[in-house]
Amino acid sequence: MKSKRILLVFPDVSYDSLHRGYFHYGLASISAYLKSRIKDIEVTLFHIRDKNLSQGHFREKIRESLPHIIAFTSTTHSFLLVQQYAKWVKDLDDEILTVCGGVHVTLNPEEALTSPTLDVVVCGDGEYPMEALVNEWIVNKRIPNEKGIWYRKNGKIIDNGCTVVADLDSLPDSDWQLFDYMNLDAPKQGLGGIMLSRGCPYHCSYCCNRKLANIYKSSQASYIRFKSVERSISEIKNFIGKFPTIDTLYFDDDILPLKQKWFFEFAREYKKEINKPYWCNIRPNLVNSKIVEALVNSGCTRAGIGIETGNEGIRNEILKRGLSDKTIIDTVSLLKERSIYVYSFNMVGLPRE
Structure with a gap:
């Protein structure tokens, strides 16, 4: 088992019983970037498509991967689910760092951090902040005071602005194989x-x-x-x-x-x-x-x-x-x-x- 373990969570639920899921460009880019920059890292994906996912099933996934960090992506309509999932994480193991990124929390970082079960919010592009979190949290159990990383300290929200990857050519190709790619909705066709x-x-x-x-x-x-x-x-x-x-x-x-x-x-x-x-x-x-x-x-x-x-x-x-x-x-x-x-x-x- 790798010494640094990250679980990425994509809430991709649908009321369509035939929904096989979508590809997420942000998570695939973050995974590829972390694998290119950090030795001995394991990045796995929990692609949630079942709107009736049970707490027991969620816990099984955590026990399988034993992550140090669980990072969610969220749009506005999926944020309630993310808060529920983060609570399940903390109920199981409070030592796991819970992180949330995506459009919703980039637009509303202060509001997102009112959720007590989210430790960190990433504002902007996620590649650089996630690298900093992996390197600091897993080794030193410290949340780094880096660009794009928002968190609570002594009852106050630490605002570290927004991070942006200026040169997209500097990123590796997406980690398409993080997903069961050919069984997603579009690739299947x-x-x-x-x-x-x-x-x-x-x-x-x-x-x-x-x-x-x-x-x-x-x-x-x-x-x-x-x-x-x-x-x-x-x-x-x-x-x-x-x-x-x-x-x-x-x-x-x-x-x-x-x-x-x-x-x-x-x-x-x-x-x-x-x-x-x-x-x-x-x-x-x-x-x-x-x-x-x-x-x-x-x-x-x-x-x-x-x-x-x-x-x-x-x-x-x-x-x-x-x-x-x-x-x-x-x-x-x-x-x-x-x-x-x-x-x-x-x-x-x-x-x-």
Whole structure:
């Protein structure tokens, strides 16, 4: 058994009985980073898909891996579950350090630390804080006073700001095999997800990106970061090498052609080196005939766009999308003329509907 043991917990519950689970880019990146930086470390994953998970089953998983640190990722809708799971950890062994990261606690670190069974909250990118926690907690039983690590001390919350990985090329490839990858929902259908960037420059009112961008301002790095084209192609090749039955890729970036110069170079290299069909997300106001041509030539078969509502007033006055009906219609027409299937993200029950 390795001398440093970490259990990552992904609450991925669903009311769909056929749900096989999703891939989590953040946890896979943290796992890969820790394994590349720390000797004699064991990182395991508890991928929770059962909404009726029992305390007994949870304890069995802990006894199997005997972790020094249990780190949860949380969105807002899963945070109640995380608090329950953290209580189960402390009921079993109070010496295990409980850590929580993810979007919810990055947006609300003080609130998250009102939960008495969470010892640490990680604000921002998790790779660097988790390395510091592993090195300090397991060896010295001390919570390090490092960037991105929030904790309680003498009844006060220690605020260490937000951490950001400025150069995504400096990170290793994701630890895809942390997951039972080929049995997840999308890979089971031959669809493999890749993320080449972090961040979005837009400030839609309903989206966490606008507040995340403000939080990340405390660092010296840009919130919007892309891997280099060379690194992106290398990672995709490695991914395909591990999972050769994947026949279509899905780029899970907020907006793949956000930086046009980068995208044109990427599209050329992707066609030359990869040449597989792919899906991606785009934003209508950034699309023109040259972008569409590059999408088509590089193998894009599906493009997702955020329409959100058919009412232009609600879309722009309430949701702050900054997209006219005409822009959306013109973009969809351009894509469909070149036989790119378009799917849209939409919300119902908005104010004024």
